[in-house]
Amino acid sequence: MAALRALREADLPAASALTGSFQWPHRPEDWAFMHALGQGLAVERAGKLAATGLLVPYGEEAAALGMVSVAPELQGQGLGRAMMQGLLDLAGSRVVGLYATQAGEKLYRQLGFATLGAACQFQGATFTTTLQPLPDGERVRPTGRSDRVAIAALDRAATGLDRSMLVNALLKTGTAVVLDRGGAPAGFAVLRRFGRGQVIGPVMAEDMVGAKALVSHFLNLTPGQFIRVDVVEDSGLAPWLAALGLSDAGRVLHMVRGAAPVPTGPARRFALAGQTFG
Numbered sequence: 001m002a003a004l005r006a007l008r009e010a011d012l013p014a015a016s017a018l019t020g021s022f023q024w025p026h027r028p029e030d031w032a033f034m035h036a037l038g039q040g041l042a043v044e045r046a047g048k049l050a051a052t053g054l055l056v057p058y059g060e061e062a063a064a065l066g067m068v069s070v071a072p073e074l075q076g077q078g079l080g081r082a083m084m085q086g087l088l089d090l091a092g093s094r095v096v097g098l099y100a101t102q103a104g105e106k107l108y109r110q111l112g113f114a115t116l117g118a119a120c121q122f123q124g125a126t127f128t129t130t131l132q133p134l135p136d137g138e139r140v141r142p143t144g145r146s147d148r149v150a151i152a153a154l155d156r157a158a159t160g161l162d163r164s165m166l167v168n169a170l171l172k173t174g175t176a177v178v179l180d181r182g183g184a185p186a187g188f189a190v191l192r193r194f195g196r197g198q199v200i201g202p203v204m205a206e207d208m209v210g211a212k213a214l215v216s217h218f219l220n221l222t223p224g225q226f227i228r229v230d231v232v233e234d235s236g237l238a239p240w241l242a243a244l245g246l247s248d249a250g251r252v253l254h255m256v257r258g259a260a261p262v263p264t265g266p267a268r269r270f271a272l273a274g275q276t277f278g
């Protein structure tokens, strides 16, 4: 039986090396950002980190689960299942969402997760920058402190989740812009350091025009730099990002265990904050 223990801050460089063995790009700093917002679990074998997993609670009712990894030489021995069981015990009665690789999908199904959709990872340093025209009265502008409440409300409307802790952390660490419509935020996006470069996400908007304007804003600021965007597959953004020159680096399934959260809209999610956060 695998002995699970809490993942500690001192484990994060080893956690980054372990997940790096699957070509996941999370730096120790990226692990630290997620770890500060959630609860991690670890398995140790012969004094070395052998497995990781992380649960990020969104209020009392929901949680995101991610970073489930088992060292390649120890896979197939039940560690992954034990890690998932430990994380689900931490989640208690919360509805749990995750983004599944092909390797994890079967295990998650066995544990009661069902597919809701999918997300596609687009990335690269070679892309065309574009100016996205907006209707009269709309513009993309930097955020101020007074936008925080509206941004958290947009995130909630787009996800059906209370992610205010995550939103606050993103606004603190990253650069955010809002899509301003007649003086009120109708969408937002965040750019932050992550992995091999920077990530644009989340992107929340009411329509494609708004979402493209938000993403274009950041692409125009970062020509030639490595950018990643995890887009919701059926959002319509994927073909546009491909046409701009970003490459499709793979697909993950959005799965949920329990009643799926119900977004109220009209803002919807075009890109994730990350595959762990959703």
Ligand SMILES: CC(C)(COP(=O)(O)OP(=O)(O)OC[C@H]1O[C@@H](n2cnc3c(N)ncnc32)[C@H](O)[C@@H]1OP(=O)(O)O)[C@@H](O)C(=O)NCCC(=O)NCCS
Residues within 6 Å of the ligand: 022, 067, 068, 069, 070, 071, 074, 075, 076, 077, 078, 079, 080, 081, 082, 099, 100, 101, 102, 103, 104, 106, 107
């Ligand atoms: C997914 C992962 C965590 C599973 O860990 P593991 O310790 O190998 O899994 P377990 O031994 O507990 O097996 C759990 C289930 O996974 C599936 N599984 C395990 N090894 C498998 C393999 N080689 N091929 C296909 N399915 C496999 C089986 O359904 C298994 O249950 P069963 O043996 O009762 O049928 C591990 O493969 C991993 O770290 N992969 C790389 C990182 C990754 O993709 N993580 C998932 C992120 S969403």
